[in-house]
Amino acid sequence: MDRVKYLEKIEETIKNGRFKDTWESLSQYETPAWFRDAKFGIFIHWGVYSVPAFGNEWYPRSMYIKGTREYEHHIKTYGPHSQFGYKDFIPMFRAEKFDANKWAELFAAAGAKYVVPVAEHHDGFQMYKSELSHWNAAEMGPCRDILGELKLACEAKGLNICASSHRVEHWFFMGHGREFDSDIKEPMQVGDFYWPAMPEPNHQDLFSTPAPSDEFLTDWLLRCCEIVDRYHPRLVYFDWWIQHSAVKPYLRKFAAYYYNRAEEWGFKPVINYKHDAFQFGCATVDIERGQFADCKPYYWQTDTACAYNSWGYTEHNHFRDPYALICDFVDIVSKNGNLLLNVGPKSDGTITEEETNILLTIGKWLSVNGEAIYGSRPWRISAEGPTVIPEGQFTDGGKKEFTSNDIRYTTRGGSIYAFVMKYPENEEVALPALADRDASSKPYFHGIIKNVSVLGFDDAKLNWRRDGEALHIKTQGVSSKAPVVFRIEID
DSSP states (O other), X not given: OOHHHHHHHHHHHHHHSSOOSSHHHHTTOOOOHHHHHHOEEEEEOOSGGGTTOOSOTXXXXXXXXXXXXXXXXXXXXXXXXXXXXXXXXXXXOOOTTOOHHHHHHHHHHTTOSEEEEEEEOTTXXXXXXXXXXXXXXXXSTTOSOXXXXXXXXXXXXXXXXXXXXXXXXXXXXXXXXXXXXXXOOSOOOTTOSSTTOOOOOOTTOTTOSSOOOHHHHHHHHHHHHHHHHHHOOSXXXXXXXXTSTTTHHHHHHHHHHHHHHHHHHTOOOEEEEOTTSXXXXXXXXXXXXXXXXXXXXXXXXEEEESBSSOSSOOTXXXXXXXXXXXXXXXXXXXTTEEEEEEEOOOTTSOOOHHHHHHHHHHHHHHHHHGGGTTTOBOOSOOEESSOOOOOBTTOTTSOOOOOTTOEEEEEETTEEEEEESXXXXXXXXXXXXXXXXXXXXXXXXXXXXXXXXXTTOTTSEEEEEEOSSOEEEEEXXXXXXXXXXXXXXXX
8 A cells, every 4th residue: 555645645535525634624523313223233353363362352461471371371372472472473373264144144133233343452463455555364374354244244133233442452462571581672662563662651641752753653543544535434443542632633634534535425424532531512422331320411422341251252251141131231221322232253253152142132132122122211200210321331240130110211202111120929019100290390301191011021011190299000920130111102
């Protein structure tokens, strides 16, 4: 690839397009309806790090840090770093059982509407065909264009193909390998696998030094634009570190280029970001492994994983309960968000039984209750009940004990949907938000309820009544580990 000409193309597209590389211009962005309607996506962390399958997907960093479990494990299992480095796992990453069509079938059965493969993780190995570096899956390891195959398979199933880039962290990711005798040595130049391997900075300092060089950030911009041009992803997800001051000019250029190219191609794109990397309103907020406690007036997304301990596959992954995940999903949707749920396939390309079961359990629930999820919007009250949802990143490790008084709400068309997070054994439910109250007393519901039904239990008996305290519902024959959904038709 002629890098100079590609940069000229990027600049020309920004010059001639509606979106410029300024926050003022990028603020014209709106989260598209397809994303707000979709509610559920699949994240895929799969790469060379699935070969050692130890610790987590940060193995390529940690294996070069003396004193870590990964460092000791690496020497014990593979030998000294000078003789066997991270690059030496690449020939072992064969993906011999990878079947994009089977993956797409599973994701569709799970009820997902979009799929976000990690195109490049911090390790710098591209899971797609690239003209910018030979260190990619089409030329090494599997010798297959993984992202390209997934694009064809997912789109055939009606799923929106997306992509994520975690490339920006690569500038320091292998830096500790320079501190002792390893395979990370000078000279290194643009396009080399480990390049630039700089010292790791203070990650909380937005102005920390050393900072990524213009040379590295130009390469980052080109790689991101190459993904856009080659695969036309409907969404691009960025991990952290794009919030650093050095990255901002390149980030604005990418966003302007992507938004303009999407307009040319006739679709509405999404960029997911964390922290305050983008000026608010210029892209769509994402929270890693956490949620908001309350409904937000803007649209957002949670990304979390089927496993607590790792995004990628390890031999000791600790998997989450599928019914607890459904509860989190309901809570997120009621508060104006999407769930992006990650799977970490094995190095051979198979998805674990545990993750398959989680996805199919969610899919079975959605096949019954999807009308209350897809295309829904928040109601005037998103939640009621005693359970407090911790707010912020990395809060999903704690167990939530929902009660029968914990209710979540959505609305769609002529109905309000009430999700009972833990269905009571006595089958008696009270919905205070739908009490029969005088409209002058409190701005709750003061309307006409035509009918109440329960989704997925057609043979169950149901009676309901309203008083000044609540809408009271009594059923016979309803039992579920997952949230039970009532359709409340209004006039």
